[in-house]
Amino acid sequence: MHQIVTKQKTFFQTNVTKDISFRIEQLKKLERVLKENEHFLNQAIFSDFKKSEFDNYTTELGIIYTEINTACKKLHKWASTKRVTTNFLNFPGKSYIIPEPLGITLIIGAWNYPYQLSISPAIAAIAAGNTVILSPSEISVATSALLAKIINSTFDPAFFKVVEGGIPETTELLNQKFDKIFFTGSTTVGKIIYEAAAKNLTPVTLELGGKSPVIIDKKCNLKICVKRLVWAKFLNAGQTCIAPDYVCVDASIKTEFLKQLTLEIKASNFKIENSNYVQIINEKNMKRLISLIDPEKIYLGGTYNYEENTIEPTVLTDVSFDDKIMEDEIFGPILPIITYKNIDEIIAQIKLKPKPLACYIFSNKNAFIKKIEKEISFGSGAINDAIMQISNENLPFGGVGQSGIGSYHGEYGFKTFSHYKSILKKSTLFEPNLKYFPLSDLKLKIIKFLMHLKL
Numbered sequence: 001m002h003q004i005v006t007k008q009k010t011f012f013q014t015n016v017t018k019d020i021s022f023r024i025e026q027l028k029k030l031e032r033v034l035k036e037n038e039h040f041l042n043q044a045i046f047s048d049f050k051k052s053e054f055d056n057y058t059t060e061l062g063i064i065y066t067e068i069n070t071a072c073k074k075l076h077k078w079a080s081t082k083r084v085t086t087n088f089l090n091f092p093g094k095s096y097i098i099p100e101p102l103g104i105t106l107i108i109g110a111w112n113y114p115y116q117l118s119i120s121p122a123i124a125a126i127a128a129g130n131t132v133i134l135s136p137s138e139i140s141v142a143t144s145a146l147l148a149k150i151i152n153s154t155f156d157p158a159f160f161k162v163v164e165g166g167i168p169e170t171t172e173l174l175n176q177k178f179d180k181i182f183f184t185g186s187t188t189v190g191k192i193i194y195e196a197a198a199k200n201l202t203p204v205t206l207e208l209g210g211k212s213p214v215i216i217d218k219k220c221n222l223k224i225c226v227k228r229l230v231w232a233k234f235l236n237a238g239q240t241c242i243a244p245d246y247v248c249v250d251a252s253i254k255t256e257f258l259k260q261l262t263l264e265i266k267a268s269n270f271k272i273e274n275s276n277y278v279q280i281i282n283e284k285n286m287k288r289l290i291s292l293i294d295p296e297k298i299y300l301g302g303t304y305n306y307e308e309n310t311i312e313p314t315v316l317t318d319v320s321f322d323d324k325i326m327e328d329e330i331f332g333p334i335l336p337i338i339t340y341k342n343i344d345e346i347i348a349q350i351k352l353k354p355k356p357l358a359c360y361i362f363s364n365k366n367a368f369i370k371k372i373e374k375e376i377s378f379g380s381g382a383i384n385d386a387i388m389q390i391s392n393e394n395l396p397f398g399g400v401g402q403s404g405i406g407s408y409h410g411e412y413g414f415k416t417f418s419h420y421k422s423i424l425k426k427s428t429l430f431e432p433n434l435k436y437f438p439l440s441d442l443k444l445k446i447i448k449f450l451m452h453l454k455l
């Protein structure tokens with residue numbers, strides 16, 4: 001590990017990565033090699049948890065290609081030096097900001113979107129002019145091996161290298177000194193990463209998880225909202241960081257909501273063979289999820305198959321905030337429903353929990369939407385939809401509080417991997433004697449005037 005990092009340091013110091021055309025060339029190379037290997041990428045992700053070609057394009061590769069295309073198109077603008085106004089006190093002079101790469105970066109990915117969560121941050125890091133060491137999750141075995149094979153046979157390891165392995169290898173990597181660590185995963189491991197980074201004062205971006213609520217108002221387009229909710233919840237069998245975790249629905253529409261929910265789940269016919277469902281990643285997660293299904297509260301579903309590693313879309317009703325399922329992020333195809341009569345009580349309960357990664361509001365009433373937007377802090381969200389905010393690269397993607405630190409996607413990814421170097425360039429034409437000895441009341445008066453003079 002030490003050798004890999006040292007090689008990248010030496011390479012970074014050649015300044016090659018500071019050349020914009022080098023970065024664009026590398027990004028295009030990445031796109032080319034991924035496109036050439038699409039068939040194998042489909043095979044590997046199917047082997048890991050039966051994710052279909054359809055889902056692999058819409059939720060992984062398509063997003064990666066969009067990120068590459070945007071970066072290539074906008075890189076000159078993002079990386080350009082920006083002039084800013086110079087204040088009167090520094091007259092005559094110029095002020096500008098130079099975006100510069102941080103250096104050697106470590107990216108640690110999660111298994112649930114094994115391509116997107118590893119490659120998208122790498123795109124941002126490369127676009128910003130850094131070198132990359134990528135550690136994909138060892139849990140998605142086939143995709144991790146394939147990423148290593150593709151990347152390591154395409155790129156100079158001194159520039160971009162995949163290091164496979166589990167906790168021991170990642171721990172060893174974390175003992176090295178990086179200029180930036182970008183981590184996607186659980187809040188528990190996020191704390192380990194933050195602690196390791198602190199030893200070297202390495203800046204971090206932590207993309208973590210949390211319990212993302214859905215709040216349904218009695219005034220909403222229920223049919224469309226339920227359709228979107230069901231798609232978002234059971235996509236990837238609920239193993240999505242920004243999946244709706246639980247639903248809070250106005251008691252007055254509970255019956256109609258459950259009726260629509262049942263119809264939509266049945267019509268969706270979630271099955272691996274229909275390309276719209278996946279396996280639970282492993283036995284450990286199967287056991288964890290099954291233990292969360294309270295048989296007394298099953299409204300729909302509840303069956304599972306250990307041989308296939310699947311759990312049927314499951315809806316639990318009459319759930320309260322004290323139930324076990326409301327403790328931690330579910331990360332699976334189980335949807336608890338809580339009903340409310342008073343929205344203030346629901347807001348208060350949500351605020352007792354750590355700040356969620358996402359929040360979804362289904363309502364036609366502006367006052368209702370604004371109230372929740374104002375009162376609840378969350379990473380990102382959507383009104384009358386769920387998950388789709390991630391598909392707009394003009395929106396920063398990230399958490400807040402326990403759900404994460406920092407953000408990325410589009411230009412926000414470039415910013416995450418850059419330092420903005422501020423420079424004041426002074427003229428040497430003259431130098432007023434104002435700040436120099438001997439000081440006087442008159443000088444102070446003039447300084448006070450100049451300091452607050454607006455340009």
Ligand code: NAD
Pocket residue numbers: 108109110111112113117135136137138139165166167170171184185186187188189190192206207208209210240241242329331357399404
């Ligand atoms: P995880 O935290 O178990 O693992 C993530 C990565 O950390 C893996 O690469 C793993 O090898 C590594 N790791 C695990 N234990 C480690 C240790 N002790 N020291 C060093 N490295 C270690 O998470 P996961 O199970 O892969 O993913 C599920 C979690 O990730 C969920 O909480 C989910 O919400 C979150 N997630 C967040 C986002 C996001 O963008 N915010 C995206 C996907 C998943």
